[in-house]
Amino acid sequence: MRPDELFLAASELIALALLSAAFLLTVYRVVRGPTLPDRILGLDMLVAAAIGFIAVIGIRTGYTLYVDIAIALGLVGFLATVAFARFVLARGKTEGVLPPGREREVRDRT
Amino acid sequence: MIEILSNYLTGALLIIGSAFAVVAAIGINRLPDVYSRMHAASKAGTLGSGVMLIALAIYAQDTGTTLRALAGVVFFLLTAPISSHLLAKAAYAVGYPMWKGTVLDEMPPDSRIGADD
Numbered sequence: 001m002r003p004d005e006l007f008l009a010a011s012e013l014i015a016l017a018l019l020s021a022a023f024l025l026t027v028y029r030v031v032r033g034p035t036l037p038d039r040i041l042g043l044d045m046l047v048a049a050a051i052g053f054i055a056v057i058g059i060r061t062g063y064t065l066y067v068d069i070a071i072a073l074g075l076v077g078f079l080a081t082v083a084f085a086r087f088v089l090a091r092g093k094t095e096g097v098l099p100p101g102r103e104r105e106v107r108d109r110t
Numbered sequence: 111m112i113e114i115l116s117n118y119l120t121g122a123l124l125i126i127g128s129a130f131a132v133v134a135a136i137g138i139n140r141l142p143d144v145y146s147r148m149h150a151a152s153k154a155g156t157l158g159s160g161v162m163l164i165a166l167a168i169y170a171q172d173t174g175t176t177l178r179a180l181a182g183v184v185f186f187l188l189t190a191p192i193s194s195h196l197l198a199k200a201a202y203a204v205g206y207p208m209w210k211g212t213v214l215d216e217m218p219p220d221s222r223i224g225a226d227d
Contacts, residue, residue: 014124035185051182
């Protein structure tokens, strides 16, 4: 195996490992919250990580039809984030509502 | 020769893009409120996936795949600011709290035009 092919194979593995770490960290934020916009932001970031996975798999297998899937996934992610933002706006604030004097707990929870 | 060069460039871009994705994920976990987390997710996250798609565009040998990958990058760069601006605007309008160390809130409720002063 030529050194450049070796380098490419090693970088694919490193990229997959780093993307997995990013994916798991983002899943942790989605699960933890604490508010709905945080979770929507985490889902948006998950779509970005999935697009990165698709790019690496497309290079690794040489099956470049995956680019179309990446574009479609980006479109779906954009529309989902926009729809969730409209939902946040329509729903109003229903979480983190505490009696007076306890708002500080919500603000301090990061 | 050109294949050797494209292999090295593709590998380097893959590592750079996934490093940006990791930085975005760390930022999402470490930053204090939803408005500052949006910086990490929409800037570093978009740059990460965009750089990895550019790596795919360089690696692909035919023109169609390269053009589609570049069109995807342009599409993500166009839509990511729109979606995260909309999300930030919705969260701010609904009244999700900012971090207590925030130094500037340019739209507090009593500063709008026409408000009683």
